[in-house]
Amino acid sequence: MAENHSISICIITKNESRLLKQCLERLSPYAQNGGHEIVVVDTGSTDDTMKMCKAYTDSIYEFPWINDFSAARNFAAERAVNDWILCIDSDEFITAWDEQNLQDRIAKYPEAIGGFSLLCACGFGANRYDSNAKVYRLYNRKHFHFEHPVHEQLEPFNRELGHPYFMLDIKADHFTYSGNPEELAAKSERNIRLLKEELQKKPHDPYLLFQLGQSYYMIEDFETALYYYDLGLSEDVDPRLDYVNTMVVSYGYTLLNLKQYKKALDLEGVYNTFGNRADFVFLMGMVYLNNGFFEDAVAQFNKATTFDTAEVVGANSFRAWHNLGVIYECSGHKDTAIKYYKKCGSFKPALDRLKALS
Numbered sequence: 001m002a003e004n005h006s007i008s009i010c011i012i013t014k015n016e017s018r019l020l021k022q023c024l025e026r027l028s029p030y031a032q033n034g035g036h037e038i039v040v041v042d043t044g045s046t047d048d049t050m051k052m053c054k055a056y057t058d059s060i061y062e063f064p065w066i067n068d069f070s071a072a073r074n075f076a077a078e079r080a081v082n083d084w085i086l087c088i089d090s091d092e093f094i095t096a097w098d099e100q101n102l103q104d105r106i107a108k109y110p111e112a113i114g115g116f117s118l119l120c121a122c123g124f125g126a127n128r129y130d131s132n133a134k135v136y137r138l139y140n141r142k143h144f145h146f147e148h149p150v151h152e153q154l155e156p157f158n159r160e161l162g163h164p165y166f167m168l169d170i171k172a173d174h175f176t177y178s179g180n181p182e183e184l185a186a187k188s189e190r191n192i193r194l195l196k197e198e199l200q201k202k203p204h205d206p207y208l209l210f211q212l213g214q215s216y217y218m219i220e221d222f223e224t225a226l227y228y229y230d231l232g233l234s235e236d237v238d239p240r241l242d243y244v245n246t247m248v249v250s251y252g253y254t255l256l257n258l259k260q261y262k263k264a265l266d267l268e269g270v271y272n273t274f275g276n277r278a279d280f281v282f283l284m285g286m287v288y289l290n291n292g293f294f295e296d297a298v299a300q301f302n303k304a305t306t307f308d309t310a311e312v313v314g315a316n317s318f319r320a321w322h323n324l325g326v327i328y329e330c331s332g333h334k335d336t337a338i339k340y341y342k343k344c345g346s347f348k349p350a351l352d353r354l355k356a357l358s
Contacts, residue, residue, distance in 0.1 A: 005106045007138070008037040008080030012072040013090040014065065017047045019175070020090040024056040027088065030097040036086075041076040067194060070146035077141045087137040091175050092118065098169035106138075109166045113154050114138030116170035119313075130313040133174075134242060136165055150194035151211045188215045206235040210247045217250055222257045229254060239273050246311065248274050252283045261290045278307035278316035285323060294327055301327075318344040325353060 009031055013020050024038070031038050038057040042049055043065040053060050063075045077085045084106060088094070105114055115136040122131050139154050143161060146152040156162065192215045199208050209232030216225035229251040237244045248270065255264040264287045274280040285300035301320040310316040321343040329337035338357060344350030 003107070004035070005084055005103060006035050006037065006082050007084040007086050007102075007106075008039050008059075008077075008082040009086045009088055010039045010041070010073065010076035010080060011088050011090055012041045012043060012063075012069070012076055013045065013049060014043045015045045015047050015049065016090045017045070017049045017052050020049060021052055023088065023090050023093055024053070026094045028056050030094060030099070034099045034102070037081050039076050039080050041072060041079070043072055067197075068149040070148055070152040073146045073152060077145070080141070083140050083142055085139055085141050086114075088172070089174070092172045093175075094170065094172050095119075096169065096171040101169040102138075105166050105168055109164065110140065111143055111161060112164035112166050113144060114166055114168050116168045116172060118172050118174050120174045132309070132311050132313060134167065138168060148208075149198055150191050151207075153207070185219050188219045191215045204235055206232045206237045206247075207243060209235070210243055213247065213250060213254075217254060220257075222254050226251070226254045226258065245274060245277055245280065249279050249283050249311075252280075252287065256286060256290055261287070265291060278304045278310035279312055281307070282310070282312070282315040282320055285320065289323065289327070294331065298324060298327055314347065318347040318350065322347055322350045322353075325350060329353065329357070 009027065011020070011023070020040075027038065030036075037059060039059040039061070040049075040053045040057060041061045041063050042053075043063050050060060050062075059079065059081075061076070061079050063072050065072070073087055076087075102114075113136045115134045115138070118133045118135045120131045120133055122129055136154060143158070144154045144156055147155045154163075192212065195208055195212050195215065199205065199212070202208060209228050213225045213228035213232060216222075216228065229247060232247055233251060237247075239245070248267075252264055252267050255261070267284065267287060271280075271284065275284070281300050282304040285297045285304060288294070288297035288300060301324050304310070304316050304320040307316040312319070314320075321340045325337045325340035325344070328334075328340065334357060338354065341350040341354045341357075
């Protein structure tokens with residue numbers, strides 16, 4: 001009979017009692033059913049976090065905040081009972097958990113890092129969108145630990161081990177990057193400060209450069225975002241890595257936001273490398289659309305819908321169909337436009353066009 005691996009689910013938090021309560025309410029049944037420990041590390045809350053957590057776990061610790069997320073996560077892992085650690089954030093709410101899959105994966109990949117699917121609500125108001133992310137946070141503390149003060153990453157103690165990955169049948173929703181502009185600005189400014197401190201030590205680290213670009217993009221400082229994306233992409237990067245693909249796509253949208261449409265056409269030069277993902281193909285549709293190459297845009301949006309998955313929700317379905325509808329409507333093909341708008345389901349921009357055309 002296969003050994004059952006108990007894990008320690010570690011959460012670091014500060015002044016997020018309301019969100020953390022929802023997180024723990026969703027998480028606790030899965031932890032109890034699997035015989036897993038929940039560890040909460042508070043980094044200086046002044047709300048009722050410590051008191052509230054006692055209803056869900058006895059493993060509650062305090063850690064003085066030193067502007068280093070990795071230090072806090074590693075402290076939590078040190079206090080855990082089990083060697084297998086799963087990190088969850090206090091604003092992440094579990095929506096699906098397959099315990100048998102978890103056990104099977106741990107048994108099959110004892111020296112690898114496990115990931116799960118995270119649905120992120122990004123932006124706010126009319127610019128809000130959902131994005132699918134893969135986050136890698138299940139690991140054995142004998143082999144891995146966190147590095148980097150912000151946007152921390154798991155690294156092996158033995159560099160020869162590398163970064164083998166596997167995916168779990170676990171899903172969660174994440175809400176940090178939705179909200180008002182002031183909240184986004186505050187979090188971005190904090191991240192930018194920590195990232196720049198780390199960049200002084202590692203000036204050619206493409207991941208740090210990427211995250212700086214993302215932080216500036218989030219607050220719509222596109223000029224500075226472009227500067228860091230350019231630096232990141234000038235380094236020796238592995239195009240197979242998820243963050244590199246995201247950086248290329250973010251770079252493209254930054255050019256579009258800056259109305260540098262012709263420069264964005266340079267992305268044709270890396271199409272063979274990145275054109276195997278829906279998000280890049282959708283981006284190329286946007287590039288062609290903004291350059292007035294409508295036939296090429298139609299081809300790319302149609303191709304985007306052939307992919308099973310996309311990072312931005314809808315890039316391989318309703319967002320592509322909506323753009324096809326817009327192109328056909330603007331070119332006088334009303335019936336074809338309506339056909340594509342109807343395929344978009346409840347996507348509001350498409351519903352608005354259907355109403356206008358009725």
